[in-house]
Amino acid sequence: xxxxxxxxxxxxxxxxxxxxxxxxxxxxxxxxxxxxxxxxxxxxxxxxxxxxxxxxxxxxxxxxxxxxxxxxxxxxxxxxxxxxxxxxxxxxxxxxxxxxxxxxxxxxx
Amino acid sequence: xxxxxxxxxxxxxxxxxxxxxxxxxxxxxxxxxxxxxxxxxxxxxxxxxxxxxxxxxxxxxxxxxxxxxxxxxxxxxxxxxxxxxxxxxxxxxxxxxxxxxxxxxxxxxxxxxxxxxxxxxxxxxxxxxxxxxxxxxxxxxxxxxxxxxxxxxxxxxxxxxxxxxxxxxxxxxxxx
Numbered sequence: 075x076x077x078x079x080x081x082x083x084x085x086x087x088x089x090x091x092x093x094x095x096x097x098x099x100x101x102x103x104x105x106x107x108x109x110x111x112x113x114x115x116x117x118x119x120x121x122x123x124x125x126x127x128x129x130x131x132x133x134x135x136x137x138x139x140x141x142x143x144x145x146x147x148x149x150x151x152x153x154x155x156x157x158x159x160x161x162x163x164x165x166x167x168x169x170x171x172x173x174x175x176x177x178x179x180x181x182x183x
Numbered sequence: 184x185x186x187x188x189x190x191x192x193x194x195x196x197x198x199x200x201x202x203x204x205x206x207x208x209x210x211x212x213x214x215x216x217x218x219x220x221x222x223x224x225x226x227x228x229x230x231x232x233x234x235x236x237x238x239x240x241x242x243x244x245x246x247x248x249x250x251x252x253x254x255x256x257x258x259x260x261x262x263x264x265x266x267x268x269x270x271x272x273x274x275x276x277x278x279x280x281x282x283x284x285x286x287x288x289x290x291x292x293x294x295x296x297x298x299x300x301x302x303x304x305x306x307x308x309x310x311x312x313x314x315x316x317x318x319x320x321x322x323x324x325x326x327x328x329x330x331x332x333x334x335x336x337x338x339x340x341x342x343x344x345x346x347x348x349x350x351x352x353x354x355x356x357x358x359x
Contacts, residue, residue: 142341142342142344144341146345146349148225149223149224149342149345149346149349150353152223152224153349157221157222157310158310158311158312158313160220160221160222161198161220161221161311164194164197164217164220165195165196165197166194167225167227168227168228169193169194171227172190172191172193172194172229175190177189177190178188179189179192180189180190180257180258180286181257181258181281182192183253183255183283
């Protein structure tokens, strides 16, 4: 994902506008623009939107569901059984892992 | 909570441990991996973690429960003296024990948790092994796992987010 500074710098260069000119348009200082572009400060969404607007660009925010790479089938199946059954499965699974693990064992009671 | 480079000799007997805490009227909230499993997580957990209320009366009840469970400090040399009484619990905060029924962690606070009261209010009451148990909400478990920050915790955070999403789908009757 592009950082705000990178987005702004690319848009500004695309339009051939210097930091000073953009600062003038925005009523701020060249150093403020520079800090944003170098990601020294994180602008608010509104500030970024305004700066891009002043360059003739629109900021489009999108949200999309993350792909965790987790197979949801198992979780969906777990939700069909009672919490107690889930814990019983969990204990059985943990004991299976313990039985087959090469890791050292902690002291027993 | 659990030492990642070693394993206990067996998984905790969750019903047994919870049963003793409940029988003594201990005010606690189930957290950690077992709480996650009760919400639908498929990651195994090798201990039982509970957060307890710190008021004196509850600490007295907790001590009685721990006595019945016959706890010993986990990982402490045998010659380290440990007196199990309310003063010890009140002077400390978080204790990791080994019991005949598996490893038990009894905590006053955990990274990423809100106040105990807040955690308790947002907890869900679940019937587990015939006992009504307060289980930390998925959202608070996510915050705590996020704060713990180990690799396995990060994986669990992602799984818990997926579970919350699945729960919403089930509640809304969306099987897609």
